[in-house]
Amino acid sequence: MRQEATGFARETGQGRPPGRAGWLLLAPLVVWAFAFVVAPAAIMLVYSFAQRGTLGGVVLDFTFENYRGVVDPVYLQIVIRSIVYAGLTTAICLAAGYPVAYLIGRAEQRWRNLLLMAVMVPFWTSFLIRTYAWVTILKSEGLLNSLLIQLQLIGAPLELLYTPGAVVLGLVYTFLPFMILPIYSSVEKLDGALIEAALDLGAGPLRAFSRVIVPLTSPGIAAGVLLVFVPSLGIYAVNDILGGGRVDMIGNIIENQIKGNARNWPFGAALGTTLLVSFAIIYFYVNRRQRAALVR
Amino acid sequence: MTRIASVLLAALVGGLAPLAPASAEELNLFAWSEYVPQSVLDGFTKESGIRVNYETYASNEEMLAKLLSGAANYDLVQPSEYTVEAMVKEKLLLPLDHAKLSNLKNIGKEYYGQAHDPKLAYSVPYMQGTVGIAINTEKVKEPVTGYADFFQPKYKGRLVVLDDALEIVTWALASQGLGPDAVTKANLEKVRPILATWLPLVKVYDSDSPKTALLNGDVDMGMVWSGEAAILIQEQGKKFAYVLPKEGAHMFIDSLAIPKGAENVPGAHKFIDYVLRADVGRKISEEFPYTNPNLEARKLLTPEERANAASYPSGNPKLQTFRDIGTVAADVDKLFTDMKAKSGG
Numbered sequence: 141m142r143q144e145a146t147g148f149a150r151e152t153g154q155g156r157p158p159g160r161a162g163w164l165l166l167a168p169l170v171v172w173a174f175a176f177v178v179a180p181a182a183i184m185l186v187y188s189f190a191q192r193g194t195l196g197g198v199v200l201d202f203t204f205e206n207y208r209g210v211v212d213p214v215y216l217q218i219v220i221r222s223i224v225y226a227g228l229t230t231a232i233c234l235a236a237g238y239p240v241a242y243l244i245g246r247a248e249q250r251w252r253n254l255l256l257m258a259v260m261v262p263f264w265t266s267f268l269i270r271t272y273a274w275v276t277i278l279k280s281e282g283l284l285n286s287l288l289i290q291l292q293l294i295g296a297p298l299e300l301l302y303t304p305g306a307v308v309l310g311l312v313y314t315f316l317p318f319m320i321l322p323i324y325s326s327v328e329k330l331d332g333a334l335i336e337a338a339l340d341l342g343a344g345p346l347r348a349f350s351r352v353i354v355p356l357t358s359p360g361i362a363a364g365v366l367l368v369f370v371p372s373l374g375i376y377a378v379n380d381i382l383g384g385g386r387v388d389m390i391g392n393i394i395e396n397q398i399k400g401n402a403r404n405w406p407f408g409a410a411l412g413t414t415l416l417v418s419f420a421i422i423y424f425y426v427n428r429r430q431r432a433a434l435v436r
Numbered sequence: 437m438t439r440i441a442s443v444l445l446a447a448l449v450g451g452l453a454p455l456a457p458a459s460a461e462e463l464n465l466f467a468w469s470e471y472v473p474q475s476v477l478d479g480f481t482k483e484s485g486i487r488v489n490y491e492t493y494a495s496n497e498e499m500l501a502k503l504l505s506g507a508a509n510y511d512l513v514q515p516s517e518y519t520v521e522a523m524v525k526e527k528l529l530l531p532l533d534h535a536k537l538s539n540l541k542n543i544g545k546e547y548y549g550q551a552h553d554p555k556l557a558y559s560v561p562y563m564q565g566t567v568g569i570a571i572n573t574e575k576v577k578e579p580v581t582g583y584a585d586f587f588q589p590k591y592k593g594r595l596v597v598l599d600d601a602l603e604i605v606t607w608a609l610a611s612q613g614l615g616p617d618a619v620t621k622a623n624l625e626k627v628r629p630i631l632a633t634w635l636p637l638v639k640v641y642d643s644d645s646p647k648t649a650l651l652n653g654d655v656d657m658g659m660v661w662s663g664e665a666a667i668l669i670q671e672q673g674k675k676f677a678y679v680l681p682k683e684g685a686h687m688f689i690d691s692l693a694i695p696k697g698a699e700n701v702p703g704a705h706k707f708i709d710y711v712l713r714a715d716v717g718r719k720i721s722e723e724f725p726y727t728n729p730n731l732e733a734r735k736l737l738t739p740e741e742r743a744n745a746a747s748y749p750s751g752n753p754k755l756q757t758f759r760d761i762g763t764v765a766a767d768v769d770k771l772f773t774d775m776k777a778k779s780g781g
Contacts, residue, residue: 384640
C-alpha cells in the first residue's frame with residue numbers, strides 16, 4: 141500500500157514544472173549554479189579556443205592549437221601520471237576506508253556519532269596546515285625518523301619526504317574522509333536481515349560480503365570513488381609541499397599557465413575543459429552502471 | 437528570473453559595502469608576499485592618514501593575471517625588472533612624477549641605466565637581490581664556485597633549486613657562456629641536454645621558501661634567492677655560506693610602480709616617497725635582508741648586516757638582469773615541464 145502511494149506521488153510529481161513558489165524556492169540554487177558553475181565553465185570553454193595575449197590574458201581568435209597541446213607527449217605523460225596517482229589514491233582510500241565505514245555504520249548508535257566525529261575532526265584545521273604537519277613528521281630530522289632511530293630500527297634517516305610515496309600518502313590522508321562518509325551512509329541503511337538470510341542460506345562470510353553487502357553499498361562506493369578520484373586528479377598543493385615540486389600533476393601544469401612563467405591562459409583553459417569533460421563522462425558512466433545494477 | 441538575480445546581487449553588494457568606510461583615503465598595494473613589513477604600512481598610515489590595503493602575490497605572472505582580469509584596482513604594484521619592461525611595452529604603467537619623490541636621490545646610481553627602465557621613469561627600485569648558491573658548509577667540504585660545481589652527480593638528492601622555469605633555463609645558458617638575453621627557441625634546444633643531466637640531481641623545487649629544506653637538513657645546497665640565504669647566514673652564520681656563480685648570476689630588481697587605472701595616484705607617490713626614506717628603508721632591510729638600493733638606508737645598517745655576503749656580496753661578481761622574453765616564455769615552461777617529468781620523481 142505504502143509502496144503504491146509513493147509510486148503514485150512520484151509519477152504525478154515528476155514532469156510537472158514547478159509553480160511560482162517552486163521557482164522562488166529554487167532561485168538561490170539556480171543563481172548559485174549559474175554564477176559559479178555554468179558561467180565559469182562557459183568562460184573556460186571560450187578561452188580554450190582563443191589565443192594567448194602577450195602578457196597573459198586572451199585574444200579572442202578561434203584556434204584548436206590549445207587542444208593539440210593537450211595531446212602533446214610532453215603534457216600527455218603528466219596527464220597519465222596524474223591518472224595513475226589519482227587511481228592509486230582512490231584504491232588505497234577504498235581499501236582503508238571501507239572497513240572503517242562499515243564498522244562505524246554497524247556500530248551501536250551511541251558510538252556512531254562519536255566515531256563519525258573522529259573522522260571529521262581533521263577538517264576543523266586548515267588543509268594546508270595539516271599538509272605542512274606531514275613535512276614535520278616526514279623530514280630527514282623529523283618525528284618519524286627520530287622515533288625509528290631512537291628505537292634502533294634504522295641507523296640512518298630514511299628518505300621519506302619529497303618522494304612520490306609522500307605525495308600518495310598526502311593525497312590519501314586528504315581524501316580518506318570523502319570515501320568513508322558516503323560508504324558509511326550506505327552501510328547505515330543496510331538491512332541486517334539480508335545478511336543473516338544470506339548466511340542462513342549457506343553463503344560463507346566472503347560470499348555474503350561479495351554478493352550481498354558490496355552490491356547493497358555500491359551507491360556509497362561509487363560516490364566515494366568519484367569524490368576521491370576527481371579532486372585528487374586536479375590537486376596541486378599536496379604534490380608541491382610533500383613532493384618537493386618534483387611530481388607535477390595536471391593541476392600544477394594548469395597553475396603554471398596562469399601563475400607561472402608560461403602566461404598561456406588559453407592552454408590552461410583547454411586543460412581545464414578536458415578535465416571537466418572527462419569527469420562528466422566518468423560521472424555518467426558510473427551513474428548508468430549504478431542504475432543498471434539497481435534494476436538487476 | 438534575471439530580476440531575482442539582480443535583487444539577490446544587490447542584497448549581497450549592499451551587505452558588503454558598509455565594511456569599507458568611504459571617508460578615509462585608501463591605497464591599494466599589490467605586492468609580493470613577505471616583502472613589505474607591517475611596521476612600514478602602519479608607519480605610513482600614521483603619518484599620512486592613508487589606509488593601506490596590502491594584497492599579496494607569489495609570482496610576477498600572478499600579479500599580471502589579476503591586473504589583466506580587471507577584477508580589482510590597484511594603486512601600486514611591485515614587478516621585477518623583466519615584468520616592468522613588459523608592462524611598459526604594453527603601456528600598463530603610469531609615468532612617475534619625480535617632483536613628488538623628494539627621497540629618490542637616496543637610490544644608488546647603479547640602479548639607473550638598467551635596460552628595463554633606464555631613467556626610473558616608471559619604476560623605483562624597492563629591493564634588489566641575486567640568485568646564488570647557499571651552502572651548508574658542514575656537509576659540503578669541496579669549494580663550489582658555479583653551476584658546474586653545483587650540479588654534480590655526487591650531490592644527487594641533496595639539492596634544492598627554485599621552482600622557476602626561466603631561472604633554471606638561464607643557469608643552463610650561463611653554463612654555456614650565454615646571458616639571460618639569449619633565451620630563444622634555438623638556444624632552448626641547446627639547453628635541453630644540460631637540463632637532462634641536472635634535473636635528476638634535484639631533490640626539491642621550491643620558490644616560496646627554499647631555505648626550509650636547507651634548515652630541515654633535507655638538502656645540503658640550494659640555488660636560492662639571496663634574501664633567503666641572508667636569513668640562513670643571519671641565523672647560523674657558521675654553518676651556511678653564499679656564493680654567486682662565477683659563470684654569471686641573475687640580479688633581480690623588484691620595483692614599486694603605478695599601474696594604469698590606479699585611483700589614488702597622489703597617494704601612491706606618497707607611499708613610494710615614504711619607502712624611499714632612509715629610516716623606512718632600514719626597517720625593510722631588517723625584516724627582508726635583500727640588497728637595499730637605498731644608499732642612505734644602507735648607512736643605518738649594523739656592521740653584521742653589511743657583512744652578510746648574501747645581502748652585500750664582495751668583489752665584482754658577474755650579474756645580469758632578465759629581459760622580457762615575450763611568448764618564448766611558453767616554450768621555456770614546456771621544456772622545463774618535460775625535463776622535470778622525464779627526470780623521474
